[in-house]
Amino acid sequence: MDIREFWYLSAGKWFSLRSNYYLDKGKAENSQADIAIDILAPDSPQVLQLCQQNNIDPNLSLGGALHSWDNSVDWGKPKQQGSSLIVLIPDGNNSRVGRLLKKAGHYQKASSCGNYILGKDEALTLIVETEGIYAQERLWFASNNLRLRTTFVKDTNGSTQTSFYSEIRKALPKNQPSTTEAMAKSQP
DSSP, X not given: OOHHHHHHHHOEEEEEEEEEEETTTTEEEEEEEEEEEEEEOTTSHXXXXXXXXXXXXXXXXXXXXXXXXXXXXXXXXXXXXXXXXXXXXXXXXXXXXXXXXXXETTTOOSOEEEEEEEOTXXXXXXXXXXXXXXXXXXXXXXXXXXXXXXXXXXXXXXXXXXXXXXXXXXXXXXXXXXXXXXXXXXXX
């Protein structure tokens, strides 16, 4: 599987279950959310804008993934909605590694930059470091309709958080073949 196929398989609507651990506080919590992932072409306005803000030629990008979430399904918890955009820029002819640009919703004026690696095990690792935070996210497919991910976040104050997500596909995006067809295309 290459990075384009990974993005393609991630598109759609997902139900997400998360276990979150605050290692420095010895605290844990669980939550759930609805997630929508839309794949954007390299010439989409959002991708063009993020590339231009970071002085990157948009023609070098593989496009982006717009993630939006809504935890309204998690009864009894404060409502949280948001979105983020991730744009990938491959390292030359090797699309398995490269840089990423990330902008979280409308409230974040500056974007974050990092790196991505699609391993031989077909797990995608995203790494973003800012002035005060190191974040690593690893994503992989257990099956066509079950995506798993882990996160590790550490800030300069010593706070460390790790999470595990299981995400069950609820619906494919419009105009996309089934995940079985997409998976079959990605196999050698």
